[in-house]
Amino acid sequence: MRDPLRVYAAPMSDVEFYAARMQRAVRAAAGAGLAGLVVTPGPDLVWLCGYAPPAETERLTALLLVPDRKPLLVVPQLERPDAEKAPGAGAFELSGWTDGQDPYGLAAEFLAGGGRFGVSDNAWALHLLALQRTLPESRYGALTEALPMLRAVKDAYEVDRLAAAGAAADATFEAVVELPFAGRREREVAADLARLLREHGHEQVDFTIVGSGPNGANPHHEAGERVIEDGDMVVLDFGGLKDGYGSDTTRTVHVGEPSAEERKVHDLVREAQQAAFEAVRPGAACQDVDRVARQVIRRAGYGEYFIHRTGHGIGVTTHEPPYLVEGEHLPLVPGMTFSIEPGVYLPGRFGVRIEDIVVCTESGGRRLNNTERELRVVR
Numbered sequence: 001m002r003d004p005l006r007v008y009a010a011p012m013s014d015v016e017f018y019a020a021r022m023q024r025a026v027r028a029a030a031g032a033g034l035a036g037l038v039v040t041p042g043p044d045l046v047w048l049c050g051y052a053p054p055a056e057t058e059r060l061t062a063l064l065l066v067p068d069r070k071p072l073l074v075v076p077q078l079e080r081p082d083a084e085k086a087p088g089a090g091a092f093e094l095s096g097w098t099d100g101q102d103p104y105g106l107a108a109e110f111l112a113g114g115g116r117f118g119v120s121d122n123a124w125a126l127h128l129l130a131l132q133r134t135l136p137e138s139r140y141g142a143l144t145e146a147l148p149m150l151r152a153v154k155d156a157y158e159v160d161r162l163a164a165a166g167a168a169a170d171a172t173f174e175a176v177v178e179l180p181f182a183g184r185r186e187r188e189v190a191a192d193l194a195r196l197l198r199e200h201g202h203e204q205v206d207f208t209i210v211g212s213g214p215n216g217a218n219p220h221h222e223a224g225e226r227v228i229e230d231g232d233m234v235v236l237d238f239g240g241l242k243d244g245y246g247s248d249t250t251r252t253v254h255v256g257e258p259s260a261e262e263r264k265v266h267d268l269v270r271e272a273q274q275a276a277f278e279a280v281r282p283g284a285a286c287q288d289v290d291r292v293a294r295q296v297i298r299r300a301g302y303g304e305y306f307i308h309r310t311g312h313g314i315g316v317t318t319h320e321p322p323y324l325v326e327g328e329h330l331p332l333v334p335g336m337t338f339s340i341e342p343g344v345y346l347p348g349r350f351g352v353r354i355e356d357i358v359v360c361t362e363s364g365g366r367r368l369n370n371t372e373r374e375l376r377v378v379r
Contacts, residue, residue, distance in 0.1 A: 018049050018088030022063075022071050028147050029065065035115030036066035037143070038107070038131070040123040043316045044143060046244075047151055050087035053079060060103040060127050063092065064110050072110050074103055108135040115139070118146040148321040152313055153335040158245065159359050159368075162314065162337055165247035166357050166368035168200035169239060173251055173371050176236070181228045181255050181378045186210040190223035193238045202240045202247070206318050209237035209250075216252070216351035219308055219343060230256045233266075233350035234378070239318050246318040248339055249369045250355035253376045265302070265344050266375045269352045272296035272342040273373065276310055276324075280340075280358055280365030286328040293342040294326075302344045311339040314357055336360045337368070 012020070025048060029037050039045050040062050041053045051073065053061050059076040070093050075083045077096035083089065097103045104127075111117065114137030119128060121142050128140060143150070154162065175196050181189060190208040197205050211221040212228040216235040228234060232255045239248035252266060276293035290310040297306045311324035314337055322330050322338060341355030356369040 014050065014087040015090040019091035021048055022065055022088075022091060025147070025150060026065050026067055028150055029118055030067055032118070032146050033116065034118050034141075034146060035113065035138075036064065036111060036117050038111075038117050038119045038123070038140070039063040039065065039143070040120040040127065042120055042122045043320075044120050044151070047316055048088075049073065049092055051083055051089075052086075054082055058124070058126065059099075060097075060107070060130075062107060062127070064107060066111065069110070074106055074110075076103075102134075104130045104134040107131060108138075111135060111138065113137075116141060118143045144321050148330060151315050152321050153333055154315060154337050154359070155335065158315065159335070159337065161243055161245035162247075162357060162359070163368045165202070165239075165242040165245050166249070167370075168202060168242050169197065169247035169249045170369055170371045171200045172196040172238065173236070173249065177253060177376055177378050181212075181232075181234060181253070182230045184228055186212055186215070186223040186226050186228065189228070189234075189236075193236065197238065197240055197247075200242075202242045204241040205238075206240040206246075206248075207238060209235065211235040211237075211351060212255075213350060214348050217345040217347050217349060219345060219351065219353065228255060233258070233262055233352065235351050235353055237353065237355065241316075241318070244316055246314045246316070248314055248318050248355065248357060249371070250341055250353045251371060251373075251376065252352045252354065253378045255378055257377065258375060262350065263375060265346070265350075266352050268297060268300050268302065269342055269344055269354050270373050272306075273340055273354045273356070276340045276342065277356070277358060277365050277367065280332060280360055282331070282333055282360060282362060284332050286322050286324045286330050286332065287326050289324045289332075289340065290326055290328075293340070297342060297344060305344045305346055306342060307345060308343065310342055311358075313338045332360045334360055334362050 064072045080096040116139045119140045193208040194205045210223040213232040237250040272293040279292040309325035313320045337359045343353035345351040
């Protein structure tokens with residue numbers, strides 16, 4: 001079976017493809033003034049060399065990238081057979097170590113010379129501290145801070161995978177709104193969302209937020225035992241991974257006919273989301289999109305109730321750079337893919353959020369979610 005993250009933009013073997021990705025990462029690291037990269041298990045490791053360890057372990061696994069040397073993957077010897085089967089095997093050297101050996105000495109020898117290295121955000125402190133002790137002249141910086149663009153710009157294949165994940169999430173929404181809401185617990189609707197995401201091809205469900213009535217005013221409310229009632233506004237935010245790429249969409253529905261105020265707030269959020277979408281263009285700063293959405297909501301008198309950033313990147317994880325937030329000056333470029341999800345949250349009453357995944361193109365934004373954004377009435 002071929003790797004689902006394999007990009008077929010050019011006729012090349014898996015080894016050539018992953019070698020090119022790792023070379024690109026080394027060049028980016030050098031351009032950022034880094035001596036190299038230390039990549040531990042997680043999405044960066046899969047993206048760079050196609051290897052996903054069989055389980056999280058306290059044993060050191062790390063891909064080491066430095067200029068002018070073939071990449072080295074340090075793995076526990078008992079996991080070496082799996083590493084040898086990785087799609088990118090052949091694009092890197094393998095160094096297995098057995099219990100009782102010092103894997104940090106192996107890594108330090110490869111990283112000899114010290115300097116500042118980019119390290120995976122989710123690297124264990126256990127491993128990072130041991131590397132610092134073994135190679136005291138080394139320093140480390142978080143990979144997403146040092147190289148925020150490493151995975152941020154997607155090629156055509158990756159955009160296609162994200163579009164397919166978005167379409168599956170859209171189909172999930174269209175199916176769930178046909179089910180009854182009133183009289184059921186939030187967790188039951190959340191279970192329906194998870195089931196439907198899997199039925200539409202997701203191999204992994206990352207979140208199913210169902211915030212009804214006053215719970216909708218908590219943006220990250222965890223679906224619980226509250227029984228959904230007639231007259232409730234309900235925030236539905238859900239997503240996961242399909243064929244290795246993420247989905248994430250939010251729609252706010254109403255059980256029965258909404259009040260005039262509920263319609264007003266929903267229309268306001270829809271207007272802010274549309275304005276932010278129209279602000280997407282190459283060269284615009286990430287913070288510009290956030291400012292546009294925030295300005296619409298602020299002018300209507302609800303600014304204090306928009307309490308989170310406007311968006312986040314998405315790719316092989318459902319949250320990654322770039323972030324659409326004040327202070328982020330990173331310019332948008334074609335291929336960047338991110339959410340646009342303004343919201344208004346009225347404590348103790350209800351909340352509204354509308355979210356689409358959007359890709360920046362040469363001519364502006366392209367939505368990867370296409371369900372209607374009008375307030376949907378459910379039963």
